[in-house]
Amino acid sequence: MNFSEHHYLRSLLGFLFGCMLLTSSFAQNTPKVGSLLTESEMAAAKAKPGIQESKKIISVLSAGGATVNQELGKTIWVLSTGGSTTDPYTMVVNEQRAVGKSSNEVLITDSPTAQTKVKIAAYLPKAISVNYFDNMNATVLRFATLEEAAKACAALKTAMPDAQVSLPVTYSSPRTK
């Protein structure tokens, strides 16, 4: 191993260790998926930026914006972000005070991937990954932030009216018992 390789390895290890510390700190302070916030925690969360999804559209809301929007639909507020550049996630809370997790993905189903590729071309430069599941007529785009995912999702809902386009958020982990 030469110096540059050694230096690179040390830097990489340092970076990874930093990420671990960051993740560890994050894990200690952020409620778990499926847990419920208190009223006061919720009030604080509502002052943060949010995403609103109704049956047809998704809106990205500025800080506190959701409190004045009475349109029927679900609103989520960003609690925190975490992960890495290739595996980012966003912890959110919904109107019910339930904590969820988004991996900043847009999921497109009911659309052959050949057709989807054409429709999503404009969003690929912003996406950090895209996976095509030809046998399931499904495509998953992933973005660095939930806001970018929400914007892409909103546009794709309009551009692909015959497909199912969604912004998946997990509010519970499967249990065996």
Place this chain on the structure above:
Amino acid sequence: MKKTILLSLLVIAVGIQLVSCGDNTSTSSCSESGPYACQTGATEPLYTYQWALNAAQSFFAGFPLVADGFTDLNVEAVHKQGIKGQGINVMVLDSGIEINHIDLKANINPAMTWNFETGTSDPMPPSSDTDGAHGTNVAGMIAAAQNGIGVMGVAPRATLGGARYVGYALTANQEVEAYGGAGWSKDTDVFNASFGSAPLLPLYFRITPWLESLPNLRGGKGAVVVKSAGNAYEDRDIYACPQFQYGNSFYPLVSCANPSSDPERLSLPVIVTAAANAMGYKSSYSSAGSVMWITGLGGEDVSIGNYGEAGSATNKQGPQIYSTDLMGCERGYSENGLPVLRTAQFLIGGSPINKEKNPNCDFDQMNGTSSSAPTVTGVVALMLSANPNLGWRDVRDILRKTARLIDVDYGNQGYRNHQVNLTLNPTISNQTSKELVDGQTSVRIDYGWQKNRAGIYYSNWYGFGLADARAAVEMARSYASYKPSAFVQPEWKSVKIISAVEYGEVKELGQFRTSTEGAIDMVQLQMQAAGSAEVCMGSVGIFLKSPQGTVSILSTPYNMFYDKTVVPNDKRDGGKISSQTVYALGSYAFYGENPKGDWTVYAVSGTPLAASNCAPSPQLVMDYRIYNAE
């Protein structure tokens, strides 16, 4: 001459007796080759404890307080024909699998395994997982090999894959991979999903795209997914459901948890499975609700004695489902140091019975709808093996048509045929009428088995009944009227709301009219609060009446969201939903009926706990959609 005839008859009679007593092979139409060709599981040393495969000759048949001696999956006739799941790929999404288990490895396809925790193809659960044996048990119930070792699965020649899947908030990409999108899962014919979520509040309903993409698999015929209904009929671990008082006693009149509360169970391709015990009635823990499709066998809550033969099913005791455990006595459900008073000796490492029959603790027993689901998955593997051309709708249809009614009188037992008071804390009245009209303050909240106007029997406890492998495989073999596999979501349409919810009474909430002719598969309702007043869904039952007069109970009052949970710091308050929460329910009780005509939605509401601060007379808005039986 007469002597010859009599002798011949005697020989024939003796021969028949010999076949039914000892010969476990079929004398005709054997389609299997190999050392176990067309033999039943009697070749396996622990088969006598596998009552779900052969109740009549099971060890437990001699213990009438825990086993009736005839409730099983009716599978031996299928095995005797040599149909054992050949050519069918089953995926176990669970806690992982011990793929080198001595009774599984012959059927494991290593190219069909994955571990979402480690990102590798080794699905072995880590030693830190105290419930790590779950998936290995599930796999054994489906397809433990027929090899003269241990136990045998329902489909002992099916190919097994498996993933360490549960316990993580997976990404959507991982969910799609698990359900057929990855190289290791793409060739799956049947997915077993012995898991669910236990929400603390009515979850916002959303479709589950990866489940609704399953009809694309199997070259367009669609993969099948069998899912457990849940074990929270009388939950005390998460929820604090009230019991119903009659005199000085309390009764668990209806299910605490509603399987519909996990949105995955509202997905049409998902076959939701209840559990029955060896007495032929509902396992005490098995959750109930109107999205139940079928019943498998799961055994009872507590297994005591040497093998599970002690106690009484009425006390929630009895045998469970014998299967493969994590190998060795250091971990798994069969291990050293288990509590003697609550555990069958077979499972306790080092006990005399354990040393004799299970010396390495490689085998065990497990209960739950986690067990009943794989028994049905095994039956599905047999059906597909007999007829690989079946699509996912065909499998559902055959399971339904061939299911057996069990426990036919349960609706008249345990005060289930009594009304409950809606104005008091949960109490049982002496009234038994099924009347359902505006303003009633007491009402029936369980109808038992009902025959709908299409002539089909349905029960919130059992769905369409107990799976019958022999009948299902016979129908599969002759099946020709294949249904289209394409899955199209019907549009949501508005329910005309005519009244607010009134706690403590029955209210006719709304109506809708359909002009479409056809045959119903599933009906779904989704609802949210209208305006600023939240609705306490823990107190609100939703009943739906079809144009032809069938009433289905989609949810009951005093349900899982009524009281606080036992979870620390639970801030739930009566299961409130707001104008931003869409809560959904579904029902198969109308299966086959013509949807055309006027439907009525009722809110049957109990009295909320004062601490819940439920606003009076809240309004709901509601949509409906009807899936047609193709």
